[in-house]
Amino acid sequence: MSASLAARRQMPCAGACAAGLRQLGSLISTELDRSLRRQGFSSAAFGVLQVLHESGGSAAPHEISDRLAVSRATVTGLLDGLERRRLVRRARHPDDRRMRRVEMTGRARVLLAEMLPEHNRALGRIFAGLGAPEQQQLRTLLNRLQAHLRPVRPGLMASRR
Amino acid sequence: MSASLAARRQMPCAGACAAGLRQLGSLISTELDRSLRRQGFSSAAFGVLQVLHESGGSAAPHEISDRLAVSRATVTGLLDGLERRRLVRRARHPDDRRMRRVEMTGRARVLLAEMLPEHNRALGRIFAGLGAPEQQQLRTLLNRLQAHLRPVRPGLMASRR
DNA sequence: CCCAAATCATTAGGTTCCAAACTATGGTCC
DNA sequence: GGACCATAGTTTGGAACCTAATGATTTGGG
Numbered sequence: 148m149s150a151s152l153a154a155r156r157q158m159p160c161a162g163a164c165a166a167g168l169r170q171l172g173s174l175i176s177t178e179l180d181r182s183l184r185r186q187g188f189s190s191a192a193f194g195v196l197q198v199l200h201e202s203g204g205s206a207a208p209h210e211i212s213d214r215l216a217v218s219r220a221t222v223t224g225l226l227d228g229l230e231r232r233r234l235v236r237r238a239r240h241p242d243d244r245r246m247r248r249v250e251m252t253g254r255a256r257v258l259l260a261e262m263l264p265e266h267n268r269a270l271g272r273i274f275a276g277l278g279a280p281e282q283q284q285l286r287t288l289l290n291r292l293q294a295h296l297r298p299v300r301p302g303l304m305a306s307r308r
Numbered sequence: 309m310s311a312s313l314a315a316r317r318q319m320p321c322a323g324a325c326a327a328g329l330r331q332l333g334s335l336i337s338t339e340l341d342r343s344l345r346r347q348g349f350s351s352a353a354f355g356v357l358q359v360l361h362e363s364g365g366s367a368a369p370h371e372i373s374d375r376l377a378v379s380r381a382t383v384t385g386l387l388d389g390l391e392r393r394r395l396v397r398r399a400r401h402p403d404d405r406r407m408r409r410v411e412m413t414g415r416a417r418v419l420l421a422e423m424l425p426e427h428n429r430a431l432g433r434i435f436a437g438l439g440a441p442e443q444q445q446l447r448t449l450l451n452r453l454q455a456h457l458r459p460v461r462p463g464l465m466a467s468r469r
Numbered sequence: 470c471c472c473a474a475a476t477c478a479t480t481a482g483g484t485t486c487c488a489a490a491c492t493a494t495g496g497t498c499c
Numbered sequence: 500g501g502a503c504c505a506t507a508g509t510t511t512g513g514a515a516c517c518t519a520a521t522g523a524t525t526t527g528g529g
Contacts, residue, residue, distance in 0.1 A: 160443035160446075161428075161434070161435040161443060162428075162431055163447050164435060164443055164447050165340070165431055165435075167446075167447065167450035168329065168332050168333050168336055169333045169336055169337055169377075170333075170376075170377045170454065171333065171453055171454065171457070172331075172332065172334060173377045173378075174377055174454075174457055175326050175330055176330055177487080178457075179326070180487095189515080191514085191515065208478065209476085216331055216334060216335070217515085217517090218517060220516080220517070220518080220519095221515065221516050221517075222478090223478065223479055224514090224515075225515085243477085243524080243525070244525085245478075245524045246477060246478080246524095247477085247478070267322075270322040270323060271322060273326065273453075274322040276452055276456025277449065277452060281449060281452075282321035282322060282325055283321055284445070284449065285321075285446075285449045286321050286324050286328065288442060288446045288449070289324075291437055292434075292437055292438060292446075293328065293332060293335075295438075296335055296339075296437070338517095350484090350485080352486090368507085369507075378486070378487085379487055379488080380508065380509085381487065381489095381508090381509075381510080382485075382486055382487070384508065385485080386485095404495070404507085405493085405494060405495085405507095406493070406494045406495065406506065406507040407494095407508085408507080408508070470529100471528100472527105472528095472529095473526100473528090474525105474526085474527085474528100475524100475525080475526075475527095476523100476525075476526095477522105477523085477524080478521100478522090479521080480519105480520085480522100481518105481519090481521100482517105482518090482519090482520105483516105483517085483518090484515105484516080484518105485516080485517095486513105486514085486515085486516095487512105487513090487514085487515100488511100488514105490509105490511080490512105491508105492507100492508085492509080493507085493508085494505105494506085494508105495504105495506075496503100496504090496506095497502100497503085497504085497505100498503090498504105499500105499501095499503105
């Protein structure tokens with residue numbers, strides 16, 4: 148590890164930052180997966196439920212796709228799985244018949260409430276190495292990076308023809 | 309995006325940091341992929357070559373696995389592909405016959421040298437939103453997080469029975 | 470009014486990755 | 500020396516993800 152960082156001093160910081168961000172993103176994903184899988188969930192499915200919860204219980208598939216930064220095709224697959232487990236229902240959108248409206252079921256609400264404490268404990272373990280002000284600092288830097296990255300790739304995940 | 313971050317203020321910062329790290333890791337990977345794929349490389353395969361280069365031309369598969377934060381099974385698959393393209397050779401380790409020693413070929417060195425300039429330009433675009441001191445700050449925070457995360461999961465990707 | 474472009478969801482096919490099981494080797498303790 | 504466990508790499512099966520193509524619907528200009 149230290150060897151790999153030392154070997155990068157040729158390209159000032161960006162290379163080390165990119166490597167760190169990718170590695171940490173991956174480590175955090177698998178760590179949270181571990182905590183969710185014990186409760187029978189994948190992190191992608193959990194993300195869909197979180198988006199639905201934040202949107203007040205229902206959303207359109209393309210909104211879920213945007214928020215999770217995955218393609219609409221992937222969302223279709225995730226919803227298939229969630230619907231099989233009766234955690235989600237697909238209904239027609241009342242106004243625009245091209246769209247669907249995805250709704251959480253009561254079962255999903257109960258499950259989500261049950262797993263949040265454990266999920267938050269896992270988050271706490273992961274970020275225990277940083278104090279609150281450092282976490283805030285990190286968050287600020289990440290937000291600035293995200294804000295700059297968005298205009299670089301405007302139609303990131305849209306399916307074009 | 310801003311909506312999803314705002315909705316997370318209930319769990320102080322850790323949730324937002326985790327979401328940001330995962331999303332940025334993924335965005336950076338796909339962004340670098342775009343630049344590498346034009347030259348016929350996946351970012352994981354490129355990572356293997358980088359690790360080999362930093363290690364002086366040869367390394368054991370489990371070292372590659374640790375540095376890239378992917379499982380050993382994945383490294384096996386990556387090496388299969390690189391070996392088919394004659395960019396890497398698998399030899400037996402002279403001392404420990406369980407291990408292998410993976411070596412870059414001359415072809416790989418030439419290719420890596422050719423792609424580095426474009427790769428560094430892509431890195432520059434991604435991190436253009438942060439000044440040099442902020443990049444250093446980010447790097448420090450990431451290093452601290454990595455240092456703390458390592459002992460939490462000692463046998464991170466090892467297959468246990 | 471009608472046809473062309475845009476938008477939404479889905480399907481099909483392929484890639485990448487992981488976890489678990491398996492094989493082979495090395496080290497340890499009696 | 501043999502039982503036993505840890506370690507290294509591979510195989511296998513499945514999940515998540517992408518791109519490209521398709522069908523359905525809405526929208527807008529001529």
